[in-house]
Amino acid sequence: MGESSRGAHGVAELAFSARDVARVRFAVSPLWQVGSSVRMLASGAVDPVHRRWLEQVRPRVAAAGLGEGWLADLVPPTGYVPDFLNPAPTGPAPTLAQELAAVVASPACRVRRDLDHFGHHRGGIGARLRSLHADPRTGLARVAQEIETYWELALAPYWARIRTVLEADVLHRARQVSQYGVGHLLDELHPQVSWSDDVLRLVRSRRFLSRETAGAGLLLVPSAFKGPGLSTRIAPPDPPQLAYRARGTGTLWERRTATGTAATAAVLGRTRTLLLTELETPATTTRLAQRTGISKAGVSQNLTALRDAGLVTAHRAGRSVLYARTSVAESLLAAGR
Incomplete structure (x- = not known):
C-alpha cells in the first residue's frame, strides 16, 4: 500500500479530501483473523503472546491436513496474499458466513489478476492454484469450505475472547475520534503511520498507492x-484496508x-459454574471430566x-467436540466476581 510520487523511498502517501475523511470506518473482520492466524501458524514461530493458542491449535490443524491445503498455498509465511481473500466488509461486524459469501462471489477476472500477481511474487503457482485460476467458481467454493473447517478448529472456540479484544480496540479508537478527531486517530494508530496536512503517510510500504x-x-x-507491521488491501472500487495489531492483544490468553x-x-x-470456570480454555467432555472429577455423562x-x-x-x-x-x-x- 503506498503512493511514492511525493514521498521518499519506502514512504506511501495517501491524500484525504473531506469526503474521504467522512468515509473512514472500522470493521471487525473474521477473515482478517483467519489470514493473520494462518500466517502465524505457517511461520513456525512461537509468538510469546500467542504461545498457549499455538500449542492448542497447531496439532488440530496438522491432524486435519490443513498445513497442505488451500490456505497453505494462498497464505505464505510472508509476502503478498491474494486480495480476494479479504473482501471489504460492508458493515462494522460481518459474520464469517457473510465474508465467505463475498469471497465465493469474487469476479473471475479479479481472482485471476490476484493469482497472477501472487505468482509473480512467489515465482509461480502450483497445481492447486492453477486449477483455481482456470475455474475460479469451483475453486473458491473449495477455499471457502476449507476456511470454515479452519475456523471451527482454530478460531471459533476462542472467538468470544478474540472479539472482545477487537471490539475494545475499536471502542478506544472511536473515543479518540470523538475527543480529538480523525487526524489524531490516524497519527496515533501505529508507529509506521503518520498524519499531517490531510495526508496519511506509511513508512516501509511495499505497495503503490494513490487516491485514484x-x-x-x-x-x-x-x-x-x-x-508488529501493517497489512494492506488495495482493490478499488473498495476502500483501501489497513490492518493493524489490536490494543490489548497481549492480555488475550x-x-x-x-x-x-x-x-x-x-x-x-x-x-x-465449575464447568464454566474450567472452560477458560476450550476443552472436550473427556478432558472436563478428568479435570473436575465429574462423570462424562454428568x-x-x-x-x-x-x-x-x-x-x-x-x-x-x-472426531472430538470442543x-x-x-x-x-x-x-x-x-459480574459474579
Whole structure:
C-alpha cells in the first residue's frame, strides 16, 4: 500500500479530501483473523503472546491436513496474499458466513489478476492454484469450505475472547475520534503511520498507492494475530484496508482466576459454574471430566444445559467436540466476581 510520487523511498502517501475523511470506518473482520492466524501458524514461530493458542491449535490443524491445503498455498509465511481473500466488509461486524459469501462471489477476472500477481511474487503457482485460476467458481467454493473447517478448529472456540479484544480496540479508537478527531486517530494508530496536512503517510510500504487507484475513504481493521507491521488491501472500487495489531492483544490468553464464583454458583449451581470456570480454555467432555472429577455423562448433561442457555458453544475438531464459553458466560463470571 503506498503512493511514492511525493514521498521518499519506502514512504506511501495517501491524500484525504473531506469526503474521504467522512468515509473512514472500522470493521471487525473474521477473515482478517483467519489470514493473520494462518500466517502465524505457517511461520513456525512461537509468538510469546500467542504461545498457549499455538500449542492448542497447531496439532488440530496438522491432524486435519490443513498445513497442505488451500490456505497453505494462498497464505505464505510472508509476502503478498491474494486480495480476494479479504473482501471489504460492508458493515462494522460481518459474520464469517457473510465474508465467505463475498469471497465465493469474487469476479473471475479479479481472482485471476490476484493469482497472477501472487505468482509473480512467489515465482509461480502450483497445481492447486492453477486449477483455481482456470475455474475460479469451483475453486473458491473449495477455499471457502476449507476456511470454515479452519475456523471451527482454530478460531471459533476462542472467538468470544478474540472479539472482545477487537471490539475494545475499536471502542478506544472511536473515543479518540470523538475527543480529538480523525487526524489524531490516524497519527496515533501505529508507529509506521503518520498524519499531517490531510495526508496519511506509511513508512516501509511495499505497495503503490494513490487516491485514484485506491478507492475512497479508509477501512481500519484490528487484528489479534498481526505481527508488529501493517497489512494492506488495495482493490478499488473498495476502500483501501489497513490492518493493524489490536490494543490489548497481549492480555488475550492470560489465565483468568476462578475465585469469587459463589454468587454465580448460587444461580447456576456449583457444577455448572465449575464447568464454566474450567472452560477458560476450550476443552472436550473427556478432558472436563478428568479435570473436575465429574462423570462424562454428568459433564455432557450440564454442557447441554449451558449450551441451551447460550453460555457455551460446541465446535467439531476431528472426531472430538470442543466446548467454549460464550461472551455471555464471560460477562456472567466477571459480574459474579
